[in-house]
Amino acid sequence: MKITNTNFSLFSKPLSKEERQEVHSNPFGINFKGNVLTSDVFESSKAKETTNNNSTNPFAAVSGKSKMVASAFVGGINSFNEAFRSRINSIISFGRQVKDTIASSWEKAKNTEISLDFRTLADSISSKFNNQYSVNNLLKQPVDDLSAMFKTCEADYKTELAKA
C-alpha cells in the first residue's frame, strides 16, 4: 500500500471524540497513551508466528508495535487540532465579548449627560485649600505685607530652631 493511496490528510477537519469512537475499527476502544487507536493494530497470531519463525524482513518484527505508535501519533494530531480549534474559538468569543462591552459602554456614554457646576467646585476647592501662605495668594499681596510676613516667619523659625 502506498502513502498516496490513503485518504488521510493532516489538515482535514478533525473528528470529535464521539465520531472517532464510532469510526475506528478497533472494537474494544483501546487507548494508547491517552489516545483512542483509530486503526486496527491487531494482527493474527498466525502472522505473528510467521514473523517470529522465518521472516527475512527486518522491520516485520516491530511492525505490530509501530502500527500502535503510528495510530497513537495520528490520534495525537487529531487531539491537537481539536484543542487548537477550541482555543481559537475561545479567543474569538472573548474578542466578541470585548467588542460588545465597548459598544455598550459607548452607547451609555453617548446617552449620559455630563454637567459640572464649576463655581461650586471652585468654591469647595478653595475652601479646602485656601491658604494665606500659598504662593498664588502671596503674589496678590503688596511687597510691604510680604516683608512683614517674612520677618515674622523668620523670627518664628529662629525660635523653633533654638527650641529643637
Place this chain on the structure above:
Amino acid sequence: MKTINKIDNIIEALSRHEDPKSVAVLEEIGTNSEIDEIREKTAHALIKKNTPESLKVVVASSGKGINDLSARVAMSSINEILSLNDKTEVLKILEETMNNEEQKQDIKDTARSVKALITYSM
C-alpha cells in the same frame, strides 16, 4: 503649614513679584538672616529673578550670595548661576564687578572664578 514652608512660599512670591521693592526686601531680610537655609533660598530667588539689581546683590555684595561665608550658601549660589538659561545679565555683572576699582579684591577674585566656570561650562 510648617514655618519653613511658609518662608519658602514668601521667598518664591517675592522672587516672582513684579514690584522692584521685592529685591530690597529679599536683600534686607533674606540675605541678612542668621539662618544659612534662609540665606541660601534667598540667594536662589535673587538669581532666578535674573535682573541687574538682584544679581548685583548675590555677585557684588560682601558676605552675600557667591561671597557668603558659608561654603554651602556660596557653592549653591554658584550652582544656581551656572544653571541659568540666560547668562547674559550675570556675565555683565561679573565683568563689572571684576573691573570695579573700588571693589574688594576677594570679591573681584570670586567674580573672576565664577566667570571662568561659566565660560568652561558653556
